[in-house]
Amino acid sequence: MARARNLAVALAVIFLGVAPAVAAPVTIVALGDSLTAGYGLPPEDGFVAQLQRWLDARGAQATVLNAGVSGDTTAGGLARTDWALVPETRAMIVTLGGNDLLRGLPPEESRANLDAILDKADARDLPVLLVPMIAPANYGPDYKASFDAIYPDLAARHGARLGTPFLGPILSMPDQAAALRDYMQPDGLHPSSAGVAIIVEALGPEVVALIDEANGKAP
Template identity: 75%
Template sequence: MRNLAATLGLIILAPGAANADPVTIVALGDSLTAGYGLAPEDGFVPQLQRWLDEQGAETRILNAGVSGDTTAGGLARTDWALVPETGAVIVTLGGNDLLRGLPPEEARANLDAILTKTGERGLPVLLVPMIAPGNYGPDYKAAFDAIYPDLAKAHGARLAPPFLAPILAMPDRGAALQDYMQPDALHPNPAGVALVVETLGPEVLALIEGAK
């Protein structure tokens, strides 16, 4: 009887153990992903990991953010960033292309190539847009802003709200920058990251479901 009970226990527990295997998500990005200017525990990836843990999501996020990376830099390291256990990918690139005023067609080509590589691996992707400022002119802005929805549609990726949307959408822009951004006005502070996570967290949950 004891052996039978033990056998039954293994049969009952085995499916649960299989379902408990965490989905490994690679967060491929730049300083916004890396957590520039923040204590390690306050960055985007650690805060997102805690948020997902609180939701009971079985996942592990790998921080593949490199400060200063352009879309070209992200493309150059995509192959080795996608470790064998990768089950899904978050792509947050383009901010440094904007800071340098690089041609939108170059960013489009690089992101297209990144999504092609993830597609070849059969990996679901959450594509997080960057929004171009108006100082490069309306044509530049229109061309750059169109990259993300166009590529998400072409590759079947999930399109997230822009990374800084919950901060920049606040009615008092000056107060938002003071309360939720670092002094450089480019990177969110811990409170700002928390707002970003609240917005992107549900998108990542959907990404996890798509990876199962």
């Protein structure tokens, strides 16, 4: 009987020893402005909270940290990047530029700030999902072309992932009057809870790819 018990213990040790290791959750810092922070929404309805639930429901091993500050420009985001990137950070989502647009800041300033943020991510070898903002047409064709080019240019330069424009899933709807009514808050600038859900459906798979990259599973 004792011999049988010893054999059972030995077999358990062998099997436990060869069991595959479970990957630790990937800590993702979501650096952004009010769109990331969840302005105007209950905490459970904001972008980060809804994204976390979306990832959890699909078994993605990740923890998303909300580093969104309402009103932040790209300059503000740059100023706090170092302390936002806590030691356990393994990936980053950058969603900045909307407040630069609202202030009409020169696109070259936004480009320089985002470039510097990505430099900091590069220094830590962090994969990044860069989520674009899109300049409105009424800013004029030159401004729009210059601003809109920032995100694909910098993603290519830094090897970052270029995401779907944050408000793109809403602004691309054919009936814009209905889209603004059903998916945006009354200010017309921030998505409602239902709008965030649509945005998460679009960005979620891109975040999964980011997690895979952090785990060394994707090029």
